[in-house]
Amino acid sequence: MVDYDEVGPEKIIQVYDPKTKLRGVVVIDNTALGPGKGGCRMTPTVNEEEVKGLARAMTWKNAMADLPFGGAKSGIFANSKEITKEEKKSIVEAFGRALRGIAPAIYISAPDMYMGEEEMRQMAEAHGDHKCCTGKPLDMNGLPHELGSTGFGVAQSAFVAIEHLGLNCDQITFTVDGFGNVGTFAAKFLTERGAKFIAASDSKGVIYNPNGLDYDKLMCVKGEMGSVVKYDDGEVLPGEKIAEIKTDLFIPAAKPDIIHEANKDKVDAKIICCGANIPMSARIEEEMHEKGVLVVPDFVANAGGVISSYIESIDGKEEEVFPMIEDKVVKNTKLMLERAKEKGISARQAAIEIAKERISGSKN
Numbered sequence: 001m002v003d004y005d006e007v008g009p010e011k012i013i014q015v016y017d018p019k020t021k022l023r024g025v026v027v028i029d030n031t032a033l034g035p036g037k038g039g040c041r042m043t044p045t046v047n048e049e050e051v052k053g054l055a056r057a058m059t060w061k062n063a064m065a066d067l068p069f070g071g072a073k074s075g076i077f078a079n080s081k082e083i084t085k086e087e088k089k090s091i092v093e094a095f096g097r098a099l100r101g102i103a104p105a106i107y108i109s110a111p112d113m114y115m116g117e118e119e120m121r122q123m124a125e126a127h128g129d130h131k132c133c134t135g136k137p138l139d140m141n142g143l144p145h146e147l148g149s150t151g152f153g154v155a156q157s158a159f160v161a162i163e164h165l166g167l168n169c170d171q172i173t174f175t176v177d178g179f180g181n182v183g184t185f186a187a188k189f190l191t192e193r194g195a196k197f198i199a200a201s202d203s204k205g206v207i208y209n210p211n212g213l214d215y216d217k218l219m220c221v222k223g224e225m226g227s228v229v230k231y232d233d234g235e236v237l238p239g240e241k242i243a244e245i246k247t248d249l250f251i252p253a254a255k256p257d258i259i260h261e262a263n264k265d266k267v268d269a270k271i272i273c274c275g276a277n278i279p280m281s282a283r284i285e286e287e288m289h290e291k292g293v294l295v296v297p298d299f300v301a302n303a304g305g306v307i308s309s310y311i312e313s314i315d316g317k318e319e320e321v322f323p324m325i326e327d328k329v330v331k332n333t334k335l336m337l338e339r340a341k342e343k344g345i346s347a348r349q350a351a352i353e354i355a356k357e358r359i360s361g362s363k364n
Helices: 048-064 085-101 117-127 149-164 181-192 215-225 239-244 282-290 304-313 318-343 347-361
Strands: 011-017 022-030 040-043 070-077 173-177 196-202 205-208 235-237 247-252 269-273 294-296
Touching: 011 085, 022 048, 022 085, 040 085, 048 070, 048 304, 048 347, 070 085, 085 117, 149 181, 149 247, 149 269, 149 294, 149 304, 149 318, 173 181, 173 239, 181 196, 181 215, 181 247, 196 215, 196 239, 205 239, 235 239, 282 294, 282 347, 294 318, 294 347, 304 318, 318 347
Parallel strands: 040 070, 173 196, 173 247, 247 269, 269 294
Antiparallel strands: 011 022, 022 070, 196 205, 205 235
């Protein structure tokens, strides 16, 4: 049973192709500000409820980023590790054709889990209109996420939060869960500002050194040896310990629910800047606020990717990406934190208030 409210969802579209065995779902949550924008993921466990929740997050994210996009998301039910490259390509192409009735008029797709720039190429070519998705390869005038736009935006949001608490970037420590595309770029920009990088994790575990990690060396180790735990100057810990390390700033930049019921009371950070989608539930986020932890919500902190997508959608250029991300993320993070302080509410509550005002204002 779908729960509807004053925001949406407006449409839930089931997709099936008997030839390729494509099964998928598109949830268009709200189009008050423009076509629903949100990525497509391919996993064997994705379901309508998950996609619906992600579509709502995109509604908030696009409104908070002050973009002419609504919120949407899509999912393809398949295990890319158990099908051939050719089978995956056929499924993605079938999905692209299935979007002809809705994209790009009310839905614009993008990469998400197990869907990258090549899948966006396949989707766009099968659809027939390259505007149906963003995150395409550079040779299709795309702005792929490998440019680091999301991680850059997370760092900009973190800078605002650090200043909001009266701290100096060159005097704080930070940790990163997930030393991948988002985490590596966020760490790069923070270390360039003088912050001390003390712990990072990937699927193999955590490397921790309270005296600081060398960012460039860690990047080389990760690239050459496949994991941060191969770094030779620090303590190796189990992966789940990353959320418990005492730090000024914690950046979850990988999987959801890294902070959960079993470890929420062990989190020891002043700021949590959410690079990952849903690194904790909204309820736990509120509990963190009650404890005095400043949490910058995912739909504010990691908006760099969708801002980059907007630039691609209007045929903008790569050199426009970082300036627009910095302008929008800094402005909106400040707006959120000032409202939260003024009203004595959490950053999440303040951000949702602002997003709702923008959505409803567009209808007047």
